[in-house]
Amino acid sequence: LTGYVKDIVPRYRTMRGYKVDRRFGWDTHGLPAELEVQRQLAITDKAQIEEMGIEKFNAACRASVLKYTNEWQAYVTRQARWVDFENDYKTLDPGFMESVIWAFKQLWDKGLAYEGNRVLPYCWNDETPLSSHELRMDDDVYQSRQDPAITVGFQVSTGDLAGAYLLIWTTTPWTLPSNQAVAVHPDVTYV
Structure with missing residues (x-):
């Protein structure tokens, strides 16, 4: 063509x-x-x-x-x-x-x-x-693939956002059991 x-x-x-x-x-x-x-x-x-x-x-x-x-x-x-x-x-x-x-x-x-x-x-x-x-x-140059991904909700227990959920998305879900905390920046607006 x-x-x-x-x-x-x-x-x-x-x-x-x-x-x-x-x-x-x-x-x-x-x-x-x-x-x-x-x-x-x-x-x-x-x-x-x-x-x-x-x-x-x-x-x-x-x-x-x-x-x-x-x-x-x-x-x-x-x-x-x-x-x-x-x-x-x-x-x-x-x-x-x-x-x-x-x-x-x-x-x-x-x-x-x-x-x-x-x-x-x-x-x-x-x-x-x-x-x-x-x-x-060419097939061997680039192949679409499905990566494992998961979104997890963590409930905020104290402060102004108590009861709200933080949604965390990760492509390494196998690391979740070892996570001890969720960190956020105090001056960043998250949406």
Whole structure:
């Protein structure tokens, strides 16, 4: 479906008389490339990559990604997409990376980028954050699981809140028998 959209919009603009560069692009970064090479080299954790050497691992990733060039050209041509394979771009090329950094700098200078904090899915095996695409790409990258969780109510016995319950949620319910107290901060509003 994405290939269809990547073709139909530029094709329409070309047919309307506009000059549209239709360079084919190779996404050569990220976890998919790394996981493929880890499988090829029987690497199971980040320490083995570091032992091998980052430069050697990166070279193996480049070779692996480019190994499928002919298959991609045949597949895309079979889809009847109008693309230029001779002047393609690869996300591993320094010129491409520099253009992305340049574009981000333009957004930053215009005040259209912001810094924030948020929780990201994380691959403990590779010690890297995961994109939403990476979460869906492979069964062994990220698996939903049910963690044990429990909410317990502790009744307040004295003070202004006597008779009220403190609700405590934990993902380690097996530690509850050893809990001796519930601690709260006097200046924090709990809801």
